Amino acid sequence: MTVKQRSALDWAKLACDTLMNQYEPVKLPPADRWHYHQGVFLCGMHDVWQRTGEQKYFDYFKEYVDKLIDEEGNFYFARSELDAIQPGLLLLPLYKQTYDQRYKTAAAKLRNLLNTLNKTKEGGFWHKDKYPYQMWLDGLYMAGPFTIQYGQMFDEPELTDLVMEQERLMRKNTKKENGLYYHGYDESKQTPWATEKGHAPEVWGRALGWYSMVTANFIEMLPEEHEKRDELKQVVHELIDALIKYQDEATGLWYQVVDKAEDEGNYLESSCSCLFAYAIAKAVNKGYIDKSYWSYAEKAFQGLVENKVEIDEKGNFHLHDICIGTSIGTYDYYVNRETSTNDLHGVGAFILASVQLAIGSENN
Secondary structure, three states, rough: OOOOOOOOOHHHHHHHHHHHOOHHHHHOOOOEEEEEEHHHHHHHHHHHHHOOOHHHHHHHHHHHHHHHHHHOOOOOOOOOOOHHHHOHHHHHHHHHHHHHHHOOOOOOHHHHHEEEEEEEHHHHHOEEEEOOOOOOOHHHHHHHHHHHHHHHHOOOOOHHHHHHHHHHHHHHHEOOOOOOOOOEEEEEOOOOOOOOOEOOOOOOOHHHHHHHHHHHHHHHHOOOOOHHHHHHHHHHHHHHHHHHOOOOEEEOOOOEEEEOOOOOOOOOOOOHHHHHHHHHHHHHHOOOOOHHHHHHHHHHHHHHHOOOOOEEEOOEEEEEEEEEOOOOOOOOHHHHHOEOOOOOOHHHHHHHHHHHHHHHHHHH
């Protein structure tokens, strides 16, 4: 099958199948850990399972969870960070499918982190204990969708309002004049990178990617009558309008530091390009923005396939130029971070985007 013959869903399946053949679920890197890297990838696989109904995808992400959680729903996870909550997105569909109490018990443990995590004076969750008084865009995706869905499944509707307040604080403290968002902010202004206003000095692609994806996802999670629905639609619309101004004309991709294409060392980064493609496609698919925006998502996806994806002689999928895990820093810090191939941040984001492109291709 040539590059042009593959549908977006074919690409998603190929990415899943490549890593499934390479790793048993619990050995996905970092091996034997409850971790958001695996969570992002397996959430993509969950979407593929929903689209295709192929049991092997469900069985794979179920095995990952089952190898880490015991019969009583106990498991080891980091109790001082929002990142630990993200793989909980796997527990909820597993509970819905099986009604196995282990999954509900484990999900409750993650939900209860919200009672113990440190907060800023404004009431925003610290991203991690080791980053005091810092809120990061990443954290909204790491904890937000799980928290809302948990509240809806187990009758805690107030959790939705808690997440909406976290989003409001992020927007209030990180929005840039050009419509993009800085990576995060430090309420104490004590970290070396903190600007006079406390926010990060740069717009890092993947953090903004998480934010663009999660805000597009939040809307459908809210009850129809929720006051935040229209507000978030406007937020998503304005952010996408800002993003397309910084989409690379030649490739359709975005830069590691999104709004500094001309600066030395900057490069077109894969994971953020996937996440922005996802957000645009999702917003079109749900009718939050006009169908005329579809071309931007399509251009980004084609740019990824043509410029960042390689298929080896065995037919395996390789996604290049994925920035590894990254904290907040200055411009030089971001552009000098190591990149890797098939890092789960990137492959997971690619699969998630592919499924949205597949949905849209059927409708547009």
